[in-house]
Amino acid sequence: MAFAGTPDDAVPTLRALAGAGFEIPVVVTGAPRRRSRRGSDAPSPVGAAAAEIGLAVSHEPADLVSCGADCAVVVAFGQLIAAELLAVTPMLNLHFSLLPRWRGAAPIERALLAGDDRTGVSLMALEPSLDTGPVYWQHEAPIGLADTAAGLRGRLASEGADRLAASLAEGLPTPQPQSGTPTYARKLTTEDRRIDWSQPAVFIDRQIRVGGAWTTLDGERFIIRAGRPADSSRDAVHDAPPESAAAHDGPPGTLAGDAVATGHGLIRLATVQPAGRGAIDAHAWLRGARLPDGARFD
Structure with missing residues (x-):
């Protein structure tokens, strides 16, 4: 054959x-x-x-x-x-x-x-x-x-x-x-992989697991390589760092520690890739990024 x-x-x-x-x-x-x-x-x-x-x-x-x-x-x-x-x-x-x-x-x-x-x-x-x-x-x-x-x-x-x-x-x-x-x-496009933070966390989690999910930070593309909904059963096996908020009042896309607000629930970041860099552990990136309060993904 x-x-x-x-x-x-x-x-x-x-x-x-x-x-x-x-x-x-x-x-x-x-x-x-x-x-x-x-x-x-x-x-x-x-x-x-x-x-x-x-x-x-x-x-x-x-x-x-x-x-x-x-x-x-x-x-x-x-x-x-x-x-x-x-x-x-x-x-x-x-x-x-x-x-x-x-x-x-x-x-x-x-x-x-x-x-x-x-x-x-x-x-x-x-x-x-x-x-x-x-x-x-x-x-x-x-x-x-x-x-x-x-x-x-x-x-x-x-x-x-x-x-x-x-x-x-x-x-x-x-x-x-x-x-x-x-x-x-149909084949996924770049726009299919772009995160709309007004969507619920469960959907954004699926985008991340598909691969290549991206957003922008300060006008530059920012890829999220791994993450998980903060309130899912997947989260139970991980120790949440003290700076991670269980909930907060910021609009969708707002960062609170390693958690990002969505239209419903939070996404906890695990591995990220800022513009011009390789993939990095989210906690390591957060320590070095020194983001201001209220920093938000677009």
Whole structure:
């Protein structure tokens, strides 16, 4: 079978298939690109893994058909595969949601932002339309109160890879049409990650756990890498420093110690990244920042 994928999310599946002894004549992935400002072009995570395993690498989707494989597995490839290719070679897609909920580019992030209490992995037959194919199986996973998008992604990638390799070895069941109301997971924008402090703490907590949540302080971008609602069960396992207020009367965005007022409840900061600096423990940042009383995130 051929394989198509690009990011880290797809690497566990490639390794699982290769480790299970499946013949993989070609791995199609995104072209090399610069990963940092000063770096040179580097292969995608899937391209690097394929080269390490000793598999042929291509950047042309047509090679999924021309390689002669009887089917192809696609995981987070990042490109739509043309209908004429799908008409020649059947393709399986491992998708990180419980379809038809969260079809599209950012299913894990959208599930987390929406406050879903569960997500999962679906194996479907790939169709020209977006994530509409019949489903062979689904693997469900809970979303915990402290789960991050990065953590969920790693867990689903690993569990989905193992389940896929095992199900291919055993033989796939007959796929069933998707059932339920579809929702769509459009890619997150910079504005989706911007914190509106008038929102409740539980929603802002989910933004932070998605990753890249930001606000501004004195007109400069300020990223909040980790935090938690001050009144949640997550807070009980942490010792609150004496300067943290249980509540205060400031408007949303106002800092009181390591706590920030929201539209409902407080967010306690854990790890922050001021403009032009790396990530730092929030208490260390507060000690050095010497903020005036009433300092406020915009």
